[in-house]
Amino acid sequence: xxxxxxxxxxxxxxxxxxxxxxxxxxxxxxxxxxxxxxxxxxxxxxxxxxxxxxxxxxxxxxxxxxxxxxx
Amino acid sequence: xxxxxxxxxxxxxxxxxxxxxxxxxxxxxxxxxxxxxxxxxxxxxxxxxxxxxxxxxxxxxxxxxxxxxxxxxxxxxxxxxxxxxxxxxxxxxxxxxxxxxxxxxxxxxxxxxxxxxxxxxxxxxxxxxxxxxxxxxxxxxxxxxxxxxxxxxxxxxxxxxxxxxxxxxxxxxxxxxxxxxxxxxxxxxxxxxxxxxxxxxxxxxxxxxxxxxxxxxxxxxxxxxxxxxxxxxxxxxxxxxxxxxxxxx
Numbered sequence: 001x002x003x004x005x006x007x008x009x010x011x012x013x014x015x016x017x018x019x020x021x022x023x024x025x026x027x028x029x030x031x032x033x034x035x036x037x038x039x040x041x042x043x044x045x046x047x048x049x050x051x052x053x054x055x056x057x058x059x060x061x062x063x064x065x066x067x068x069x070x071x
Numbered sequence: 072x073x074x075x076x077x078x079x080x081x082x083x084x085x086x087x088x089x090x091x092x093x094x095x096x097x098x099x100x101x102x103x104x105x106x107x108x109x110x111x112x113x114x115x116x117x118x119x120x121x122x123x124x125x126x127x128x129x130x131x132x133x134x135x136x137x138x139x140x141x142x143x144x145x146x147x148x149x150x151x152x153x154x155x156x157x158x159x160x161x162x163x164x165x166x167x168x169x170x171x172x173x174x175x176x177x178x179x180x181x182x183x184x185x186x187x188x189x190x191x192x193x194x195x196x197x198x199x200x201x202x203x204x205x206x207x208x209x210x211x212x213x214x215x216x217x218x219x220x221x222x223x224x225x226x227x228x229x230x231x232x233x234x235x236x237x238x239x240x241x242x243x244x245x246x247x248x249x250x251x252x253x254x255x256x257x258x259x260x261x262x263x264x265x266x267x268x269x270x271x272x273x274x275x276x277x278x279x280x281x282x283x284x285x286x287x288x289x290x291x292x293x294x295x296x297x298x299x300x301x302x303x304x305x306x307x308x309x310x311x312x313x314x315x316x317x318x319x320x
Binding site for chain 1: 112113114115116117122123124126127130131134170173177180181184185187188272287290291294295297298301302305310311314315317
């Protein structure tokens, strides 16, 4: 088993004939992997942020209610 | 067995268990994908017919074969939803649909790019390509159906039925290359013989890439299912506590 390319530029051009085809497939693959790992993380963060906001708002409302019943 | 089954149906139990699995799955994915990509991009010898474009296979074949696993998984989850009304099964069914659409989309795109080189055309209305395109639209259909029905219970049932009916397409995709005379080549046989057309130096990295993409699929599915669990259980005390514990947002 040995490296199939004799130079870095030969590797980067994939031998020259189909540079665009090969690298575009690997680029799409990279986009596919990163999107499907990052999107759920961002969605989760968004969810936590929303729930925190809701919890604060609920607490404020409860405090206001308590104040009203006392006075 | 039944205890295990009913526990697995509990979203909270799944959420906590999957937290322990995720680091291991990430590690396995990084190792397998690292080896697989370096091997596929640097060490695999040129194909005698396809030259360097053989390297496209190491993305196309794993993605396409796992895209075929998504639909049956959705159908099984749909069946469990219909028969046992297990909440977790519907969450999995909902989470797998967009992932399946991504897998099928990338299989079609990478296949088109590869086809442009080996067939001289991006697209052909050939049995394999057409049936895979139908699977792509079925995934889009399932996603659209779920968002179109307001009641979550009805949406779950409708999507389960569509997933079960749509699963009939999977054997058609799988065997299309054998039943019909297609432009798409049939699957190759693996051989241990070093001078065979498919020696181990060609298929071992493929097996590594398939495993890597499988682990990736499991991670993506777990991540989405966990979000779905949090969303649906957001009024449960354990989720409220979890949100309160979360520091950096």
